[in-house]
Amino acid sequence: MSSPAADRARVADLDAQISFLERSLSELQSEKQLVLERLYSYKYPVLTVPTEIIAEIFIHFLPSYPVCPLLLGPDSPTLLTHICRKWREIALTTPALWRAISLLDSVIHGVDHDKLVDMCHTRSRCLPLHLHFSWIFAPAHTAEFLASVVPHRVRWEYLNLRYLxxxxxxxxxxxxxLLRRLDWLSHLPTATKFACHEAPTYAQLFLTPLPLGA
Structure with missing residues (x-):
């Protein structure tokens, strides 16, 4: 059994070990702070590239306009906003990245489509647009969604509507x-009419009927 003298000795030994560990921890924390300060002061070469060059690289990262990349996911302009703060700022202020908008319900769901498209209209500023939308699941808010994009139709250059x-x-x-081409894939009754008013550059119209039951 332990005696009071043995316990006092053990406490003294433990105090000595604790003091040693506290000094070691303090030294490690000081060293860590020095290393962090060096890291914070280091300029990564990629961050010294001029903004204009980075923006041009971003544009070449995406398919050449008027090809539409998906708005979210790999190979999308949104991906470029997830790298670092500086690259996010550059991506958000490069209009050419946001002029081709593709929203496919079969790929993108559970997000606010109206908000996404509104952001793209803002980010693309005054550039002509290519819009590619698919309503394969016929969302209930289709009419409201269309109403939200119609105010920007004077900028539409290419329009691709699937299952509308x-x-x-x-x-x-x-x-x-500015409209040059309209692609519309849907169940088309023979009496379907669509009026494109004031479209002097309108060159191609592709109406693709779906078989019944498709």
Whole structure:
């Protein structure tokens, strides 16, 4: 059994070990702080590249316009905003990255499509646009979504609509002065009409009917 003298000796020994460990911890923390200060002062070569060159690299990272990359996921302009703060700022202020917008319900779901597209319209500033939308799951808010993008139709240069219900097509009618091509894949009744007013550059219209039951 332990005696009071043995316990006092053990406490003294433990105090000595604790003091030693505390000094060691303090030294390690000081060394860590010095290393961090060196890291913070280090300029990574990639961060010294001029903003204009980085923006040009970003543009070449995406498919050449008017090809539409997906708005989210790999090979998307959104991916470029996830690298670091500086690159995010450059990506968000490079309009050419946001002029081709592709939203496919079969790939993107559980997100606010209206908010995403509105952000892209803002980020692309005044550039002509290529919009590629798919309503394969026929979301209930299709009419509201179309109404939110229609104010920007004067900038539409290419428009690709997949599975858009015929009943909603009239929402898109109106002036499209820059429109060059319209692709529409849907169940098309023979009496379907679509009016493209004030579209002097309008050159190609592709209406692809789906077989019944498709």
């Amino acid at each position: 219900p015929v009943s909603h097509l009239h929402i898109l009618e109106g002036p499209m002065p």
